[in-house]
Each structure stands twice: as structure tokens, then as C-alpha cells.
Amino acid sequence: MGAEADLASAPAPHLVTEVPGPRARELIERDLRVTSPSLPRAYPLVPARGSGVVLEDVDGNRFLDMNAGIAVTSTGHCHPAVVEAIRRQAGQLLHYSGSDFHLPIYGELCERLAGIVPLRGPARAFLTNSGTEAVEAALKLARYATGRQYVIAFLGAFHGRSYGSISLTASKVRYREGFGPLLPGVFHVPYGDTSEIRERLFRRLVAPREVAAVVVEPVQGEGGYVVPPEGFLRELRALCDEHGILLVADEVQSGMGRTGRMWAVEHWGVEPDILLAGKGIASGMPLGAMVARADLMTWEPGAHGSTYGGNPVACAAALATIDLVERELAANAREVGGLLLEG
Structure with missing residues (x-):
């Protein structure tokens, strides 16, 4: 110390x-x-x-x-409260699969996440090893819950580099070059404008009743740290409601207090159907989360799982991280962020 x-x-x-x-x-x-x-x-x-x-x-x-370890060390390096939580849990249980057994700390973190995400109604959580894995879980759940196959994402987006997530990513061509064919049924439109979806996609390329989800970063990260135009996310929510499409907010980079609120969507009062977390969720320990409306989680046991996802040590770090963000760090981000914006 x-x-x-x-x-x-x-x-x-x-x-x-x-x-x-x-x-x-x-x-x-x-x-x-x-x-x-x-x-x-x-x-x-x-x-x-x-x-x-x-x-x-x-x-x-x-x-x-x-750099914060690529937007990961949300509480700074080796915050004493996080280090102590890791040490305490590591001395009790390093690993047991939350996919196959009932880990108290896994359930505790899921309950905590369900209580702080701005979703409509009760929520359930699925824990992963990374934000990319959370994206993959959301793709599976969206298709399963809706019975639809198509997904809409945005130019400039970054959602990961596994096959499903890279099919949504559109920030750099080198991420996709040489790996085709990627996941079929993904359409990309310009970020910040819902008219492209209504006028181009829905009139010429895909019927809205066949679209499972729209996946969006509330604030684009690798695409240039793009803050959306005022009203865009609310319009996107209305469009999804109109056609029974799920709105998936990828908060892997923008969440955990980074924008001064726990989740960036809260700045616009938007409630997604599925919210994804990662990176800063556990101050450097490997963890991600897909949190969804409880009524969407109708899939059967074994439909999705993870041996390491929700590892007890990572869960302990996440609970300590959430405490710190809620108690002081989100407010600090608002204050310091305001000073930076003022120049």
C-alpha cells in the first residue's frame, strides 16, 4: 500500500x-x-x-x-477498494462456473446491474468475459426473442472483433478486410440520422417487421468520440417502438460513469431494451454484461452460457467499481468533463 x-x-x-x-x-x-x-x-x-x-x-x-488501458481502468490504477475486494474474493474462491452452478457473487452483481440500468421494467443479466462477448450475447438474444433475422448498425461503430461483433463494427476497414463473409443480415447506416433507416432501408432493402434489433453506441467511441445530434436517440427509440424492433445500447465504452452519468443514454432519457457493459465495469478485471428486459429472456437452459463469464474475482471487482462510480466518480467526470469542454 x-x-x-x-x-x-x-x-x-x-x-x-x-x-x-x-x-x-x-x-x-x-x-x-x-x-x-x-x-x-x-x-x-x-x-x-x-x-x-x-x-x-x-x-x-x-x-x-x-489511455486508462483502453478505457478500462475506470477507478484509476489499483484503487485500494478494488484491490481489497479482489484480494478478499481471491482468498475465498478463485473460480467456479456461474453458467452451471449458483454463485452468490454472480447473482449479487446481476441484481445490482438490474437495479441500475435504465431499461423498461424488470431486468435480467448475463455475465461475460468482455464487451465483445456481451455484443455476441445480445445478437443471439435479439434474434431468439423476436424471431427476426436482420440487424441495423451504424457507420463509424465499434462493437468488437469476433465474427458477430465485427459484422456490426464499421470504424476501420482493416478490422474486416480478409475475414469475409461476415455475419449476414447486417445493414449499416450513417450515425445520427434515422431518416436513412426509414427512407433507404425500410423502403428499398428490408421490411421493418424482419428487423430484430438496432445496435447503437449512445456516444460513438472509436468512430471519433461522436456525440449524437440532439433528438437522435429518442427518434431511434420511437422508430423501434413503431416496428417492434429491439433497441440495443452498446455502453461498453460510454458506460460506467464515463460521461458523468452511469450510462450515456441517461443524458437523453432513453430506455433501451438491452444494455451492454464492459471495459470499465470491473476496473481492469475481465468482465462484460448483457442486461435485458426480463420478458425477453425466454431462452432455454443451455441456449447461451460461459465457463469464465462472471468469474467471482471479476464480480468482486465490479461491485467495488460500481460503488465508487456511484459514490464519487460519475460526479467527478461531470465536473472535470465540464472544465475540459470549457477549454
Whole structure:
């Protein structure tokens, strides 16, 4: 704890070598020999430890971390409350499958999530290892619950890189190049304008009664951190209601207090049918969640599951994270975000 506190209060940024330093260069050279070249590795950063917003590399260089492990360390690095929750749970039970057995902490987190998502009516949750897996679960549930096959997504969207999620992703061509054919039945339209759906898709390409879901990031992430035009999400909700289409809010990146509210859709008063969480949900532990209206979850036992999803240690980290976000961090995001927007 002392070393962590010392790092959190240490001057940063503070460089003691060139970047990357000698130890970092050794490790980078090894990685380039033995890891998959598909990993983007955009920066020559080799982190060794972190505390709060300070990250220290293997050569002792310190940085202010504006990356947060790709929008994951929502409570900062090694927040004491999260670390303590992980330690406590790890000392009791590292793993048992929540898919096949009744884990108290799995149910506790599902109950907590069901109580804080802005869905219409009672909700149920399915826990995964990542946001991408939550997207996959939502695709399956949407098709199963509606009996429809088509899905609408948006240009600029990022929903993951597995086969189902990459079929929704439309932020960079390199994510899709060479992997076709992708999931059939997915249509992409420009973000921020429902008229494209009404005028182009529904008149020329697909009947609305055959569309299972519209999947949308309330604020686009990798597509450029695009805040939607005022009224867009409410119009999208109305369009879905008109045609019995499920509205899926992918809050993997925009959720967990990042926009000053627990969920970005709350800024516009929109209630989706399914909400997806990931990244910052557990402060760095691998976890995702699909939370849906309870009446949609009519699928049979075995229709979907996950050996590791909802791992007890990750669930403990998530419960501690939610406490921190609700108690102080969402408000801090509102305050600091407002200052940044003012310039």
C-alpha cells in the first residue's frame, strides 16, 4: 500500500531515460518475436505498475495515463477498494462456473446491474468475459426473442472483433478486410440520422417487421468520440417502438460513469431494451454484461452460457467499481468533463 501511495503522489510525467528505455526495448523485441502481429501495439509503452492516474514503465519513467488501458481502468490504477475486494474474493474462491452452478457473487452483481440500468421494467443479466462477448450475447438474444433475422448498425461503430461483433463494427476497414463473409443480415447506416433507416432501408432493402434489433453506441467511441445530434436517440427509440424492433445500447465504452452519468443514454432519457457493459465495469478485471428486459429472456437452459463469464474475482471487482462510480466518480467526470469542454 505504501509503494502504491508513493507512486500515486510521485511527480508525473517524469522521464529518467529516453522512451522506450533499454529494458523496454528488450521486452518489445521479445514481443515482436513471439506475439501475434495482429496486435496493433501503437505505442512503445511497457508498463510495470500503476496507481491512480500515474503509470510507471519498466525503466522507471512515469506518465499521466490518459489511455486508462483502453478505457478500462475506470477507478484509476489499483484503487485500494478494488484491490481489497479482489484480494478478499481471491482468498475465498478463485473460480467456479456461474453458467452451471449458483454463485452468490454472480447473482449479487446481476441484481445490482438490474437495479441500475435504465431499461423498461424488470431486468435480467448475463455475465461475460468482455464487451465483445456481451455484443455476441445480445445478437443471439435479439434474434431468439423476436424471431427476426436482420440487424441495423451504424457507420463509424465499434462493437468488437469476433465474427458477430465485427459484422456490426464499421470504424476501420482493416478490422474486416480478409475475414469475409461476415455475419449476414447486417445493414449499416450513417450515425445520427434515422431518416436513412426509414427512407433507404425500410423502403428499398428490408421490411421493418424482419428487423430484430438496432445496435447503437449512445456516444460513438472509436468512430471519433461522436456525440449524437440532439433528438437522435429518442427518434431511434420511437422508430423501434413503431416496428417492434429491439433497441440495443452498446455502453461498453460510454458506460460506467464515463460521461458523468452511469450510462450515456441517461443524458437523453432513453430506455433501451438491452444494455451492454464492459471495459470499465470491473476496473481492469475481465468482465462484460448483457442486461435485458426480463420478458425477453425466454431462452432455454443451455441456449447461451460461459465457463469464465462472471468469474467471482471479476464480480468482486465490479461491485467495488460500481460503488465508487456511484459514490464519487460519475460526479467527478461531470465536473472535470465540464472544465475540459470549457477549454
